[in-house]
Structure formats: C-alpha cells, structure tokens
Amino acid sequence: GSIAPDRSPWNDALKEIGREWEAISKGLVKLKIYPGGIAGSEEDTIRKMKVGTLGGAVLTNIGLTKIYPDAFVLSIPFMFHSEKEMAYVMERLNPIFEKQIQEKGFKVIIWTMSGWVNFFSKKPVLYPQDLKKQKLAFSTGEPAMEQAWKKSGYHIVPSDLKDLMMALQSGMVDAFYLPPLIAGSGQYFPLAPHMYSLKVAPLVGGMVIMDKIWQRIPENFKQPMLDVVTRLSDKLAGETADLERKVLDSMKKNGLIIHEPPSDSLMKWKEAANKGMDELIEKVFSREIYEKLQQILQEYRMKNAG
Amino acid sequence: MQVKPFLKFGKGLENLLAFLSIFLLALFPFLEVIARKFFHTGIRNSTEYTHHLVLILAFVGAAITTRENKHLSLTLNLKFKPRILSRIHVVTSFLNTAFCTAFAWCSMSFLLNAFDAGEKIAIFPLRWIVMVMPLGYVLMAFRFFRQAPGGAWGKGIASSGFAFGTLLAWGALANIAQVLVPAWANFFDALIPFYHQIGMHLASPIIVLLILTALAGVPIFVVLGGIGYMLFAHTGQPLEVVANEAYSLLISHSIPAIPLFTFTGFILSESKAGERLVRLFKAVFSWFPGGLAIMAILVCTFFTTFTGASGVTILAVGGLLSYVLIGGQYKKNFSSGLLTATGSIGLLFPPSLPVIIYGVTAQTSIKDMFVGGIVPGIIMVMAMVLVAIFYASKNKIRREHFVFKEAYAAIKDSFWEILLPVIIIWGYFGGITTLVESGAVAVLYALVVEVFIHKDIKFRDLPRVLLKCMPIIGGVLAILALAKGLSYYIVDAEIPMQLTAWVQNNIHSKYIFLLLLNISLLITGCFMDIFSAIMVVVPLIIPLGNLFGIHPVHLGIIFLANMELGYLTPPVGLNLFLASYTFNEPLRKLYKDVFPFLLIQIVVVLLITYVPLLSTGLLAFFK
Ligand code: NA
Numbered sequence: 001g002s003i004a005p006d007r008s009p010w011n012d013a014l015k016e017i018g019r020e021w022e023a024i025s026k027g028l029v030k031l032k033i034y035p036g037g038i039a040g041s042e043e044d045t046i047r048k049m050k051v052g053t054l055g056g057a058v059l060t061n062i063g064l065t066k067i068y069p070d071a072f073v074l075s076i077p078f079m080f081h082s083e084k085e086m087a088y089v090m091e092r093l094n095p096i097f098e099k100q101i102q103e104k105g106f107k108v109i110i111w112t113m114s115g116w117v118n119f120f121s122k123k124p125v126l127y128p129q130d131l132k133k134q135k136l137a138f139s140t141g142e143p144a145m146e147q148a149w150k151k152s153g154y155h156i157v158p159s160d161l162k163d164l165m166m167a168l169q170s171g172m173v174d175a176f177y178l179p180p181l182i183a184g185s186g187q188y189f190p191l192a193p194h195m196y197s198l199k200v201a202p203l204v205g206g207m208v209i210m211d212k213i214w215q216r217i218p219e220n221f222k223q224p225m226l227d228v229v230t231r232l233s234d235k236l237a238g239e240t241a242d243l244e245r246k247v248l249d250s251m252k253k254n255g256l257i258i259h260e261p262p263s264d265s266l267m268k269w270k271e272a273a274n275k276g277m278d279e280l281i282e283k284v285f286s287r288e289i290y291e292k293l294q295q296i297l298q299e300y301r302m303k304n305a306g
Numbered sequence: 307m308q309v310k311p312f313l314k315f316g317k318g319l320e321n322l323l324a325f326l327s328i329f330l331l332a333l334f335p336f337l338e339v340i341a342r343k344f345f346h347t348g349i350r351n352s353t354e355y356t357h358h359l360v361l362i363l364a365f366v367g368a369a370i371t372t373r374e375n376k377h378l379s380l381t382l383n384l385k386f387k388p389r390i391l392s393r394i395h396v397v398t399s400f401l402n403t404a405f406c407t408a409f410a411w412c413s414m415s416f417l418l419n420a421f422d423a424g425e426k427i428a429i430f431p432l433r434w435i436v437m438v439m440p441l442g443y444v445l446m447a448f449r450f451f452r453q454a455p456g457g458a459w460g461k462g463i464a465s466s467g468f469a470f471g472t473l474l475a476w477g478a479l480a481n482i483a484q485v486l487v488p489a490w491a492n493f494f495d496a497l498i499p500f501y502h503q504i505g506m507h508l509a510s511p512i513i514v515l516l517i518l519t520a521l522a523g524v525p526i527f528v529v530l531g532g533i534g535y536m537l538f539a540h541t542g543q544p545l546e547v548v549a550n551e552a553y554s555l556l557i558s559h560s561i562p563a564i565p566l567f568t569f570t571g572f573i574l575s576e577s578k579a580g581e582r583l584v585r586l587f588k589a590v591f592s593w594f595p596g597g598l599a600i601m602a603i604l605v606c607t608f609f610t611t612f613t614g615a616s617g618v619t620i621l622a623v624g625g626l627l628s629y630v631l632i633g634g635q636y637k638k639n640f641s642s643g644l645l646t647a648t649g650s651i652g653l654l655f656p657p658s659l660p661v662i663i664y665g666v667t668a669q670t671s672i673k674d675m676f677v678g679g680i681v682p683g684i685i686m687v688m689a690m691v692l693v694a695i696f697y698a699s700k701n702k703i704r705r706e707h708f709v710f711k712e713a714y715a716a717i718k719d720s721f722w723e724i725l726l727p728v729i730i731i732w733g734y735f736g737g738i739t740t741l742v743e744s745g746a747v748a749v750l751y752a753l754v755v756e757v758f759i760h761k762d763i764k765f766r767d768l769p770r771v772l773l774k775c776m777p778i779i780g781g782v783l784a785i786l787a788l789a790k791g792l793s794y795y796i797v798d799a800e801i802p803m804q805l806t807a808w809v810q811n812n813i814h815s816k817y818i819f820l821l822l823l824n825i826s827l828l829i830t831g832c833f834m835d836i837f838s839a840i841m842v843v844v845p846l847i848i849p850l851g852n853l854f855g856i857h858p859v860h861l862g863i864i865f866l867a868n869m870e871l872g873y874l875t876p877p878v879g880l881n882l883f884l885a886s887y888t889f890n891e892p893l894r895k896l897y898k899d900v901f902p903f904l905l906i907q908i909v910v911v912l913l914i915t916y917v918p919l920l921s922t923g924l925l926a927f928f929k
C-alpha cells in the first residue's frame with residue numbers, strides 16, 4: 001500500500017523495486033502495489049498490515065509515528081535547519097528507531113528524508129505574528145500536533161486535504177503547510193501565492209514490511225534486496241529534487257512569490273513552537289528521545305560552528 | 307431467573323447510550339466552532355471524539371434497529387403458504403445469526419490485533435471503545451436468533467447459526483487465541499487448513515444463497531457484508547479486513563454529518579414544521595397555475611435535502627400534502643404520482659447525505675459535489691414544476707388570490723424553519739463551519755426551534771424522536787460499514803482495472819460509454835439502494851470516468867441522478883414502498899401513477915449526462 005499516486009516517480013520506483021526483487025528472489029517475492037491510497041489512509045494501511053491483509057507499505061513519518069511514536073521527533077517544526085543536519089541526526093537515531101519498530105513487528109526497509117514542508121499563505125508570512133493573523137489548515141492525522149499548533153497561538157482549522165481548495169476559496173482557511181511539490185500539483189498555490197522558504201519540517205518517509213514476512217525470505221536474498229532499494233531511493237531522491245525545482249520554477253512563472261526568512265525570524269518561530277512542545281513531549285514521544293535529539297543536534301552544531 | 311426486568315434495563319441502557327452519543331456528537335463540533343471563532347483555539351481531540359462517537363452510535367444504532375426489526379431489506383411480497391414462509395424465515399434467521407456471529411469474532415480479533423493495549427483517545431483505551439463492534443454484532447446475532455419462528459425446531463436451526471458463524475470465523479479465533487491465550491493457539495492453528503477448505507468450497511453456494519434470501523428479507527447489510535466476507539474467505543485472506551473496512555469507513559472525515567443531518571430531519575418531521583411550510587408555500591404560490599402542486603414539490607425538496615435518501619420525506623409530509631392536493635381538485639392518481647416522484651427530488655442539494663457519501667467514497671471534494679449539483683438539481687425541480695403547471699392548466703384547476711396578510715403571517719410562522727437552510731448554506735459555503743460542524747449546528751438549531759420556540763416537541767419526547775430515527779441512522783451506517791468490505795474486495799481483486807481494460811478495448815466513443823453508463827446505472831438502481839450502490843459501484847466507474855476524461859464532479863452527478871431514479875423503479879424502489887404504505891394504494895397502481903413522472907426524470911437525467919457544463923459550469927464560476 002502506498003499513498004503515492006499512480007504515474008508518480010514514487011510509484012515508478014516501487015514498481016522497479018517489485019521487478020528487481022522478483023528477479024533477485026527468482027520469483028519467490030512478488031510485490032502487488034496499491035497506489036494512490038486505494039488501500040486506505042496511512043492509519044488504515046497500518047491496521048491492514050497488522051491484521052495481515054497487506055504485507056508492507058510506504059509511509060510518511062506520520063504513519064511511522066503510529067507504529068512507533070518516538071519517530072515523531074523527526075517532524076517537530078523548526079527543529080532542523082539543513083539536509084546535512086537532518087542526515088547527521090537520522091544516521092544516529094535510525095538504528096534506535098529501526099530496532100524499536102522491529103519489536104512492534106515491522107521491518108524497516110528504508111527510511112529517508114525527501115524534502116521539506118513549507119508554509120503557503122494568502123498574505124505574506126515572515127514572522128509568527130503574520131501567520132497568527134491567518135487561518136491555518138491542518139490536515140495530517142496527528143491530533144497532538146494540532147493541539148501543539150493551537151497552543152503556540154495559531155488559528156488552526158482542521159480540514160481534509162481534498163477539501164483544501166474549497167476551504168481556501170471560501171475563506172475557511174488562509175494558509176497551509178505542504179511540500180512544494182504537492183502545493184504545485186494540487187494547484188493550491190494560486191489561492192495562497194506566498195511561499196515562505198523557511199523550512200517548517202523535514203519530509204520523512206520510508207518503506208516497511210511486516211517482520212513475519214521478512215523472516216520468511218531466505219537470508220541470501222535479503223542484502224541484495226536491500227541494496228536495490230538503497231540504489232533506487234538515491235535515484236528517486238535525485239528525480240524528486242529535479243521535479244521539485246521544475247515545479248517551483250513553473251509556480252514562480254505563474255505568480256508564486258517566495259519570501260526569504262529574515263535572520264532573526266527562526267528564533268521567533270522556535271519560541272512560538274516551544275509553547276506547544278509540552279503537548280508533544282510525553283504525549284506523543286518520550287522526553288528521553290527528545291533530549292537525545294537535542295544532544296545530537298548540539299553535537300553537530302558545535303562541530304560545524306568552528 | 308428474572309429475565310424481563312434485566313432485558314428492560316438493557317434496552318434502556320442501549321437507548322441512553324444512543325441518546326448520549328448523538329448529543330455529544332452534536333456538542334463537540336459545535337463547541338469547536340465556538341472555541342475557534344471566539345477564542346482562536348479548539349477542543350482538544352475533538353475530531354477523534356466525534357469519529358469514535360459515530361462508531362459507537364453506528365453499532366448501538368444497528369443493534370436497536372435489529373431490536374425493532376427495521377433493517378433495510380428488499381422484501382418483496384412473497385405469495386407463499388404460511389408454512390413455507392415460516393421455513394424461509396428460519397433460513398434467513400440462521401443466516402443473519404451466522405454472519406453476525408462471524409462478524410463479531412472478526413471484529414474481536416481486529417481490535418486485539420490492530421490496536422495496541424496502550425493506545426488511547428484521551429483517557430479512554432481504544433480497544434475498549436472499539437469493543438462496541440463485537441458487542442454490537444453479538445447483540446444482533448442474539449436478536450436475529452430470537453426472531454426465528456417455529457418453536458423449538460425453528461429456534462434450534464437458527465441457534466446453529468452461532469456455531470456455523472464461529473466456524474466461518476475460525477481464522478479470527480486463532481488470531482484471538484494468539485493474543486489472549488497463546489497456549490491454545492496450536493489447537494486453533496491445527497484446524498486452519500480445514501477451515502480454508504470450507505472457505506474455498508462454501509463461498510459460492512453461500513453467496514448464491516445470500517442473493518436469493520435477500521429477496522426474502524435478509525437485511526442488505528448482512529447480504530453485502532456476507533458476500534464480501536465469503537469472497538475474502540474464498541481467496542484465503544484474513545477476514546479481519548471486513549472489520550477494518552467498517553471501522554475505517556465509520557471514522558472517516560465527513561461521516562458524522564450523516565447521523566447529524568438525519569436527526570435534524572427527524573426533529574423537523576416530528577414537529578409541525580411540515581404544516582407551517584405547507585401554509586407558507588401555499589400562501590406564496592397558490593395564485594399561480596399549478597400553485598398547490600408547486601408548493602408540494604418545494605416542501606418535498608426542502609425535506610429531502612435534510613432527510614437525504616431515507617424516504618422520510620414521504621412518511622413525514624406525504625399524507626399531509628396528499629390531503630391538501632386532493633382538497634385542491636387534484637386527482638388522487640396525479641397527487642400520488644407527483645408526491646412519490648418528488649419524494650427524493652432534493653437529493654442533489656446540500657446537505658443531502660448521498661452527496662456526502664459519494665464524496666467520501668470517490669475521494670471527490672464534497673463542496674465541489676454540492677456546487678456541481680445546484681444546476682442539475684434545479685432543472686430536476688423545474689421539470690416537475692412544469693408538469694404541475696401543464697396539468698393544472700389542462701384540468702383548469704382553480705387558482706386562489708394572493709393574500710398579502712396571509713403570506714406575511716405564514717412567513718412569520720415558518721420563519722425559523724426557513725432560516726435553517728440559509729444558516730447551513732451560509733455557514734458551509736461561507737467558510738465558517740465544516741460539513742460536520744454544519745450538521746451539529748443544524749441539530750442544535752432545530753432542537754431550539756422545535757422544543758423551545760415552537761414547543762411542538764416536548765423535552766421528554768426527545769428520546770422517542772431519536773428512537774424513531776435510529777433505524778435510519780443505524781441501518782444506513784450498517785450498510786455503509788459492511789458494504790465497504792465488499793467494496794475493498796472489488797478493489798483488491800483488481801476488478802476496476804479489468805473492467806477498465808475491457809472498456810478501453812471495446813468502447814471508443816465517449817457518448818456510447820455515457821449511454822451504457824446510464825443504462826447500467828438505471829438497472830443498478832432497480833435492484834440496489836443508493837447507499838449500497840455508492841459503496842459497490844463507484845469504485846468501478848471512477849477509473850472509467852478517468853479513461854474518457856469525464857470531470858469527477860460530472861461523473862458523480864450522473865451517478866447520483868441515475869440513482870435518484872432508482873427510488874421509483876420496480877422491483878426495489880424505496881419511494882414506491884413508502885408511498886404505497888402512506889397513500890394506502892397497491893404497488894401496481896402506484897407504478898402506473900409514477901410512470902409519466904419517471905419518464906420526465908429520465909429525460910432530465912439524459913440532459914445532465916450529455917451536457918457536462920450543467921454540472922461543471924458553476925465550479926469554474928466559484929473559482
Ligand atoms: Na427522501
């Protein structure tokens with residue numbers, strides 16, 4: 001199960017993985033792919049894996065959080081500043097996560113970062129107070145996060161992604177945060193033409209398979225199968241980055257205005273986000289993992305400061 | 307042992323639970339609106355609360371519906387001898403008991419396997435909330451068993467349904483054992499191969515039996531749920547998926563709107579709102595040729611938008627309108643035909659339930675669907691109005707003078723009811739409330755108007771009103787929940803892909819495709835109710851629509867307009883049944899009365915099908 005639409009680079013990569021796995025395992029492993037969310041939402045997909053209807057799934061970090069809540073630290077807003085920083089953190093946290101997830105009965109095949117989420121709004125946004133004056137759509141299935149945004153002082157309107165267009169038109173919402181690729185392909189940006197280039201949160205996702213199924217695969221096939229996924233995921237990362245650049249260019253031609261963050265703004269965003277943090281610590285993820293993350297980030301920033 | 311007081315207590319508890327869940331369901335979204343508007347915050351976890359309140363309401367509602375023996379079924383009037391009828395009834399009780407038992411085991415296994423023990427919504431463990439599913443099914447299984455006729459003999463056969471249902475759910479039992487008593491798991495696992503054999507060999511005969519007994523009164527939810535269940539069993543897939551699909555559907559985003567608007571409709575229909583609206587439209591239109599009939603059409607439209615496709619319109623105002631029309635020189639056959647035909651005519655206008663369910667199922671924006679339905683809906687209403695004017699002129703029906711004083715008094719009298727659609731449309735399309743929030747506002751508004759302003763409904767009568775609408779809420783949600791399983795099977799078996807491939811190879815003209823679509827939907831509408839049809843047929847037509855480049859909103863409107871005709875087509879036509887009951891006319895005569903109206907509606911449906919702009923024109927305007 002995957003929520004990536006048919007005829008998207010993600011789905012092409014999945015098909016490719018399916019073909020190669022079948023070849024490696026000499027026909028023992030076959031992937032049947034359900035693209036475009038036809039197997040249901042991420043939560044639904046996870047339940048289907050648990051009851052044995054689906055063998056595996058491609059999930060975003062929100063879905064992974066449903067399996068293993070501590071994974072949510074990777075989605076904390078304004079926590080990470082760059083790809084390199086993110087890679088440094090994931091390199092250190094992923095082994096912990098993968099082990100915990102395995103204890104829940106899932107095998108992580110791959111878990112990577114594939115871009116960032118940005119704000120799009122009707123009126124320009126540079127500082128938190130600019131966003132607080134607009135109604136922000138919240139469409140991901142994480143109620144604690146919704147509460148955290150509310151606590152931080154934002155005007156949150158819970159809304160379904162498929163109603164976002166109408167919600168923007170009718171004035172029910174004025175702003176949303178999505179990966180630029182989706183904002184562009186959903187044609188939402190003409191209604192909210194101001195994009196803020198400050199990175200809100202990384203877009204993390206991956207592919208998991210039920211551990212029971214993974215255990216049944218002969219050992220000698222496993223490493224080649226994982227290698228295929230790593231190779232294709234690097235290729236995919238390149239393709240999506242190209243695609244994102246193209247989409248951003250075409251959006252700019254069609255009236256998208258990109259605002260660069262002033263130097264003192266990140267501090268302000270973090271301050272506001274901290275107000276909502278106690279809605280997440282010990283409610284979604286453990287304090288332990290949060291402190292661990294802080295420590296790793298500090299380590300990286302110390303190393304790279306001097 | 308004292309059984310009766312215990313049963314009575316249980317019944318009271320069930321009613322209380324239904325009552326509480328629907329009031330909380332109205333309260334949470336309402337408070338969310340207030341909190342958002344005035345305090346820029348919201349209610350913690352309110353979305354999760356409302357979603358799971360619907361789950362509770364659906365299963366308590368379905369159990370109550372079983373208790374009252376009011377599940378939607380096809381029931382033709384079978385002309386068999388009483389002895390044979392009683393035997394058929396034993397078989398249907400057996401099947402109902404067996405499948406409810408099987409569903410109960412599967413949902414028990416589902417809740418143990420899909421949710422961790424620690425998962426909570428606020429302070430409530432999720433597993434305990436979802437427990438309403440197996441408990442609801444067990445209760446239904448017992449009630450179906452108790453409804454079996456024929457003394458010890460009939461009861462004996464029906465009671466074997468428990469055993470048979472358990473056998474059908476053996477895989478689920480094994481999974482339950484693995485979680486709860488791992489020591490026993492081997493025993494259950496040992497029998498799994500035997501159980502797979504059963505699934506393989508019994509699937510086809512049971513599916514045939516379900517389809518046959520559907521005509522003899524097995525509820526639609528058991529038929530569709532059972533077919534989906536047996537198909538999954540045939541392919542050896544885990545049957546917990548049936549429970550998962552039901553759960554997923556019931557906690558989806560817009561589903562809470564269904565009980566909310568249905569309850570609103572019942573509050574209106576149990577008050578004197580119908581009489582006030584009749585007075586209003588009569589005062590405003592009766593100077594016009596066909597004025598009374600136009601009045602009837604508008605009252606029906608008003609009611610249908612709220613009560614959706616439930617047939618409540620005819621029950622609520624059919625009798626009154628028929629009385630007024632016949633009093634105004636309209637012939638009985640015209641009046642019955644008109645009212646039956648217009649009993650579902652508001653189907654495309656907000657906040658109609660089928661449009662919402664279509665949007666949920668087809669993943670199309672519900673707002674877009676409502677915008678797309680405006681013009682086709684108006685054309686449908688106008689077509690009926692033209693018939694009325696034509697009939698009135700031809701039969702020289704007396705017109706009344708327009709009396710300003712009466713019109714003013716009538717407007718004053720029905721002011722609060724007329725304001726209701728205005729509030730909903732303004733709130734929803736004005737971007738103030740979401741669909742679910744609009745439903746919550748509608749319930750509370752209707753309560754205030756009918757209980758406190760007009761005082762038509764006494765506060766202590768509210769449980770009675772709610773109990774009256776429970777069979778619609780519980781019945782419809784049960785169909786949607788179980789048909790979702792069949793719907794997922796269709797997707798899983800890649801039937802839409804195969805159908806699309808076949809169509810791609812064999813049909814090359816968009817117009818031929820549309821014509822075939824109309825014909826097949828018309829036939830679907832003859833045999834299926836609108837809710838089942840949405841769940842089962844929509845996954846098939848969506849890829850076909852894409853193939854021929856039909857706008858998703860246009861496709862949705864074509865589908866719904868065709869299904870609207872289904873209310874009037876034999877053998878299964880909900881409006882025909884209800885009208886026959888309300889107007890005290892044999893079905894055969896009603897077919898004849900309705901036929902001319904049906905023809906005109908078919909013409910309108912063809913118009914809607916071949917002029918896409920009617921459905922999509924306003925969309926562009928809104929952008
Ligand atoms: Na109706």
Ligand code: NA
Nearest residue numbers: 831832872878
């Ligand atoms: Na019909």
